Amino acid sequence: MLQRFSFTLLRPLLTLIAVLAAIVVLWQLYHYYTYAPQTRDGKISADVVPLATDVSGRVDEVYIHDNQVVRKGQLLLSLDKVRLRNALAQAEATVEQASVQLSSSRRENQRYQTLQSAISQQERDNHHDAQLLAKANLDQALADRELARINLQRADLFAPVDGVITNFSLRPGAYASAGQPVMALVDSHSFYIAGYFEETKLGHIQNGDQVIIRIMGENQPLYGHVDGLSAGINDSERTTAAGNLLANVNPTFSWIRLAQRIPVRIAIDKVPDGVQLIAGRTATVSLENENAGAKAIIPSSFTHLP
Template structure:
C-alpha cells in the first residue's frame, strides 16, 4: 500500500511539474511571439537649439544650466548699445526722408494745379520731372522706414527668449562671450513634447493600433506610467539598398537563413506623469500595449 501511494505521489508531482512547464512555456511563447511589448523603448522630446538672431557681446545671463524656463522668459541679453545707435541713426534718416517727401509732394501738387489751369509757365516735361522726383522721394522714404523697422527688430532680438516651455541643458554661456547670429549656444528640451518611442518588431504591428492603451516602466523605476498609442512610423531606412554611380538601385546580397524582424518606432503619448518620476530624454523603458480593451495594461514577470 505504501509503495502504491509513493508511486502515485511521484506520478502526481511529475505531472504537476510537466503541466507547470507547459504553462510557463506557453506564456513565454505568447509574450515573446504574440503580445506587443518591447524592452527597446526611449523617452524622447523635441530639442530646440537656442541661438541668437543677432551677433554681439553677451551683457547679461539670466538662467543657468538645467534650469526650467517658461515660454517667453529672457535667457540672456546681448549688449544693446550698438543697436540703440543703429536705431537712432535709422530714425534720423527717416525724418530726413519724410521732410524730402513732403517737399516733393507739395511741389508735385503745385505743378499739377498749374498744369490743370493750362499755365504756359509750366510744361509737361516739368510736371513729369517733379513726378519722378516725388516717386524717388517716396521710395527713399519706404527704404528708410524699413531700415528703421529693422533696427527696432535687431534691438528687440538682442534679448534672447525661450521659445517653448522646457529645461535648459548644456548651457555654459557667460557675460562677455561673443555670440554669432544663428549659431546655437545651448539646447532647450521642450517638456511639452516629452513622449516615449517604443521600437516594436514588425511581426507585432498587426496587434498595435492608434489609441491602444500602453504601460511604460522606466529603467530604475518601480512605478508604471500609462499612455496611449499616438502613431506608428510610416517608414524606416533600408540599410541594404543604396544608389549606384548610374543612379540604379544597389542592393546588397544576403545569405541569411534566419531573417530578423525590423524594429518599427511607435510613438506613445503619456498621461500626466507623477511628480516623483523624472522624465529625461534618452531614458530607456519597457513598453507593454494592451490591444484588446481600454483598461490599463499590466506588466508580467515575463515582460521585464
C-alpha cells in the same frame, strides 16, 4: 500494499503534471516574447528647441544657468545693444531726411503743375516723378527704421516654451552669431515614449491602446496610450551608386532573418510623483489589451525586466 501501490502511481502522475505545466508556461513565454505587444527597447523622448539670437553681437548678460527650469517668455540673455541703438538712431535720422525731401518735392511739383503754359509737359512729368521717388525713399527709410527697432528688440532672447535649459555653458563676453544655436531648451510639455516594436507584433498594436511604461531605475510605472506608428524606416541595405539611378541592393546570405523594429509613439497620460522624465532614459513598454492574453500567467519578474 495498497498504500505503496498508490504512492508508486502518484509519483509519476505528479511528475507528468509538473512537466505539462512547465511546457505550458514555456509555450506561453515563447508566445508572449514572440508575438505579444511588448518591448524592452523603449526610450523617453522630448522635443528639443535649439535657441539662437536673431542678430549677431557680443553677449552682455546671461540670466539663466545649466539645467534651470524656465517659463515661456522668460528672459534668457541679452546682447550688447550699443551698435543696435546707434543703428536705430541712424535710421530715424534717415527718416527725417527723407521726410524733408518729400515735402520739398511735393512743393516743387505743385508749383510746376500750376505753370502749365510756361513750362513743357516733360518738365512737369519730371517733377511729378521726383515726388514719387521721394515718397518711395521715405517708405524705404521707414522700413529700415522698423527693422532697426526689431533688431534692437531681438537682442534679448526669451524662452519660447516652458522647459529646461540643458548642456549650457555660454558666458558674458562670448560672441553670438545670428541663427547659430547658443543653447538647447527641452520642452517640458513634449515628453513621450518611443517604443521600438518588432514588426511581428505590429498587428496587435492599434492607436489608443493602453500602455504600461516602466522606466529603468523607477519602481512606479507610468501609464499612456499608443499615439501612432512610424510611416517608414530607413533601408540601410539599399543605396544608389554614383552615376547610376538604379538601386544598389547588398545581397543577404544570412540564414536567420531578424524582425525589423518599428518606432511607435506612446503618449504619456499619467506620471507618478517622484518620477523624473529625462529624455534618453530606458523604458519597457507593455500594451494592456485583449491581444496580449498571455500576460495573465507571466510572472511579474518577467514583465519588470529593465
